[in-house]
Amino acid sequence: MDRALTREGLPGGPDTEGTGPAAAPRPSGTPKLVGVVWGLLILNTLGSAGAKTIVPLPRSLIQMITMGALVAAFALALALNLRLRVRPSAFLFLLTLLLVPSVLSSADLDSGFGALFRCARLALFVGTLWLLSHWWDGSATLVRHHIRLYFAVLASVAAGLLISPGAAMPELYGGRLVGALWPLTPPQIGQYAAVITGLTVLLVLGRRTDRVSAAVVVVPALVLLALTHTRTATLGLLIGLMLAIGSLVLTSAAARRFFAWAVLCVTVAAVAFNSALQAWFLRGQSQENFSNLTGRAKVWDALLAAPRTASEQLLGAGLGDKSFGGLPIDNSWLAVYHEQGLTGAVIVAAMVAVLGGVALLRPPSLPRACAIFLISYCAIASYTEAGLGDASPYLLHLTVAASLLTARTSEVP
Template sequence: MTATETRTGPVAGREDQRGTSRLVGLVWALLVVNTLGSLGVETIVPIPRQLLQLITMGSLCVAFVLALALNRRLRFRPSVFLLLLTALLVVSVVSSLFLESGLGALFRCARLTVFVATLWLLTRWWGTGMDLVRHHIRALAGVLALVALGLVIAPGTAMPADFDGRLVGVVWPITATQVADYAAVVAGLAVVLWLSRSCSGRSAFFVVVPAMVLLLLTHTRTATVGLLAAVPVAGLSLALTNARARKAVGAITAAGAVLAIAFSTALTTWFQRGQDADALSNLTGRQYVWDKLLAEDRSLREQLLGVGLTDKSFGGLPIDSTWLAVYHEQGLVGVTIVALMMLTLFFAAFTRAPSPQRACAIFLIVYLMIASYTQVGLGDVTGYLLHFVVAAALLAAPPATTPPGLGKGRQADGLSANPRRAGLA
């Protein structure tokens, strides 16, 4: 073997691995596109609803085809989380077949089926480091960049009076709560990566600051509270083995207490969003919908299996609760499955040794537990479900053999050889 051949082999292998990793990232970005909203927000350039649906559904189909091409031999890795999600899919199909929610329920089941199948195809790359976290951050940051672009081009349209001046996406229709969710997750994951020395401070700064600005402009309380609660918990999970995490958690806690006291009036005003005590206690009208939903007369079948997949509304109003939406659509059986999904992730996080993967997963789990109270997500294809999938992938056991896309030089814990120079890009 010549010297040239000796150099060419490893170089070619690394190029193949990088190419596979890029394709996995592309599949993930397409899944994120599929979860984007398509209604309720006026865009700068009007986009027909049919075109929006074509793009979102087309992205899912392309993602499935690419994932199938990447995993032609259909090698799956066992996942209790995905087994439970598949069981939830079965419940959804059975309940939707009664057509209480119309033919749209079957269409949503078909979408969920392709989505779950794509996730199974990607399990070959689960448990192999931090690549999926970075793919997730990049995809969400791309969406946030579109939101920021709309804010620069048409600030009045991006913060409409109809939405109480809250920031929305106007290049692509994205609601304020969805913008806030993406911003909180991007900022939180970037902070956790920095705490775990998996990215440089400069990279984290240029991600966290813009994301936090967008989050504050959305005036979304749930995402903000979830972020503020989840980051310290994730930091504490690193504290025993990471001096930076110990110092940072203490500094963040102290700074947060000082800022809360110094700007208590401004924080209270921001938190109230101009609402009176009744609106706050009623959770901005959510309690009315929840009471009506729980008071609805249901047959035994509807109590157990629900009415099938809907547009996450009841009586024409949004349900805005993961647990009640799942109860409405998939019944008590669905609620039990979702609870088991969460418990599975909690158990996996509890039994893993401290690591960057575990810290990121804990951040996502804590954040989503808080968000599930006033947001829908785990019973259907949503961005919230994608966050949970990232947590499940991070907590998966490392594969027995190195799959394509993870070179021998890549460390399984996701840390670069030189953490100070590591970035998010």
């Protein structure tokens, strides 16, 4: 499997180095360590809260590993880019601007020293992204790193499932798949599986990888996605792919064929397996529980009804753990409003709008399609998942989209 991935698979198929006649120019001397930095950023955003693992891992140890990964990522990125050459980026500028309400709302220490610690983490995270922007060239290089590294995360989930099925699918989570080696929740696993599946399908359509190598990633990823019973990730994958492939149908015969077959298969499956799909989608929940989004709506109503000072409305209550009243907020917009106020919400909305607007203005291409998929997925997931206002996998997805929308150059000095 590893051989297929590294030699002829997702890194770009047989034309791994981008030397074929139809290949896009590749930056000269792009360090392979950029992929290491990206892997460290992914490790930092895996989180420390989740199901019980086979070998108990103290939360303090996990936090030490994840924070150490971020510090190492920044140090390595700085070593690779000592001249501090960066690419102008409206996305990164807005992300940097988000630090202002974060720091101002956290400075009064009402949220504790943890808020300032999270601000420092976000600043280090954003600084690392700025350093890496030097190698953004509009190619699929970062996409390949993204797929490889999240595939490795999913491989650890699959290993945990094989070693201890009971620990990987505990009753506490309703029999849904969790991380048994590293504490990952079902929504996290579903997110990673959906994102790499969508990106891999687009690489196949763009002839950047072969079907066999793609199947090595897509098939197990879809199996893990199904075992998580994650509705948000499933809808994000389907809608994101529909929009991304739709952006290619006018210029790609392969995209048109895939789109037609996908519509046919979905229609047949919806008719033939309607009962099974409905049962999977409901996850054994009552209609009332499903209608209030598994209790999320109650938390949202309480958050919006809570009294706030003018300062809290404008700047928020400071960076926290994305919870309210001890319960997860599970909505990016409300989480940002709660922690970074209306100012933060406007900045995050501008980030997404800028990326979406640039993607719509670009001519049809594979990088544009991948960016549309990532932006669409994050926008859909933001309704039931938090993360757009702090260091998270969602910001990494949007960063990949921003790198894909960067104007190409033949050489990065």
